[in-house]
Amino acid sequence: MTTTITDAPTTDTTTVRPAWVTDELLGSWFDVIARDPEGTESIEAFAPYDESLTATVPASTSADVKAAVAAARRAQRTWDSVPWSSRADVVLRFHDLLVERQSEVLDLIQWEMGKARFSAWQEILQVATIARHYARHGRRYLAPNRVRGAVPGLTKVQEVRVPKGVIGMISPWNYPLYLAVGDVIPALLAGNGVVSKADSQTALTLLWTRRLFAEAGLPTDLWQIVVGPGRVLGDALIDEVDHICFTGSTKTGRSVGTRAGQRLIAASLELGGKNPLIVRADADVAKAAAGTIAAAFGNTGQMCIHVERVIVHEDVFDEFRDALVAGTEALGLGQSFDYSVDVGSLATRAQFDAVVAHVQDAVAKGATVLTGGTARPDLGPFVYEPTVLEGVDESMEVCLEETFGPVVSLYKVSSDDEAIAKANEGTYGLSASIWSKDTAKAFRLAGKVRAGSVNINDGAAAAAGSIEAGMGGMGDSGLGRRHGAEGIRKYTESQTRATQRLVPLGPPPSLGVEKFVNLTNKQLMVLKRLRFR
Known part of the structure; x- marks a missing residue:
């Protein structure tokens, strides 16, 4: 097979670090991380090119996770009242910025993860498509559904979608843009706040993306980023959020699902495959x-x-x-x-x-x-x-x-x-x-x-x-789906709103309970013959 190893003109060949990634720029990305300013914890990751250090990234603690969820929850209460069109405008501005500045994140993905550039570009394609699709069609997926009430004409019923609150995201290193951000977009559009745990190997890609969303107009506290090992932050995140979205191994997914089940919150899990x-x-x-x-x-x-x-x-x-x-x-x-x-x-x-x-x-x-x-x-x-x-x-x-x-x-x-x-x-x-x-x-x-x-x-x-x-698995490959209608509806709760007109349901005082029951029984048989409902 053919072989090659080359460096782009923008790459420092002594460290493989993209030349445009300055220490000052890294510092601005680190400011995005939800953590105590006095904290001393950090993580290190190493570039696949030559095992050189990419960056020493400040790390979050369990207490930082709790504070991040609380901040996202406060911001979500305001975001929920923002009109859909305004939320969609933020996502579409992000779409344009991502396409315009893709060379930056392509460099980061390759530096942190080592994949071929075309494979990295496929992440741009997926995320841009997701952003455009949900911004244009997400409102239709979440539209109220009017159904027949208990007594047609007297009962008006709608099923509506309301945001769950704060969504927790745990994403892996293999697709640091697509798997980390592709699920965040529909969660935000549905009116939620988000707290993402960045993978330790590819934290810079997610921090860059969060900065880009800020440029697009996303409120500062609405999407929080925590950084650190899953064994330190994973349980803390599940214990605070209203829904957990996890992509990773089946072994870890079982643990995530078990802990979520103990709290009676939903978990969407995309796990392994063969x-x-x-x-x-x-x-x-x-x-x-x-x-x-x-x-x-x-x-x-x-x-x-x-x-x-x-x-x-x-x-x-x-x-x-x-x-x-x-x-x-x-x-x-x-x-x-x-x-x-x-x-x-x-x-x-x-x-x-x-x-x-x-x-x-x-x-x-x-x-x-x-x-x-x-x-x-x-x-x-x-x-x-x-x-x-x-x-x-x-x-x-x-x-x-x-x-x-x-x-x-x-x-x-x-x-x-x-x-x-x-x-x-x-x-x-x-x-x-x-x-x-x-x-x-x-x-x-x-x-x-x-x-x-x-x-x-x-x-x-x-x-x-x-x-x-929808995209997802059966068996040990997970629960739930990303993409499509379920990809955004899973971040909402279905709420039934029923309005009763004229009289309340039940036997009127003038009729008496027994007569009401007998009359209703006859109505049931008539409705059956008429094939009603």
């Missing part, structure tokens, strides 16, 4: 191989919906395998602050070690490496070649455990039924893909796959990019 891709006998092999490469190795495989298991019909297995290997070996691998690289670095030492361990375990137990399977320290400390495995079985960790890296395993099947059974192995159910020239047949097969999203003739992006449709 996503399958099915290649039917009638598939266009070249397109299926290209789609697999994009879905398996985009974002260096560090995305919850990326493909890790490829299930191929025996009639096209050899042809597909050869196309997949050839396409994988043609990828440009390395680190660069421009668009010359296809696959970037893994984000952290821990993630790099996890990927290496999965491949080594598979090889030790009999799997074959068709391509890749090698670390590339010449390109960066966490760079690992895109890897295709064959001969994987359930004795191997890579088979059903989430790898979260540039590794994909091939499986041969002889029928659609066998492919579906293979796809449904394990406990996850986030995303899936089916490749076939018979799209009607593929659509029907999708109903048999246990996954929150099924892409037909696309690896993963088609469903995730369809902002009007």
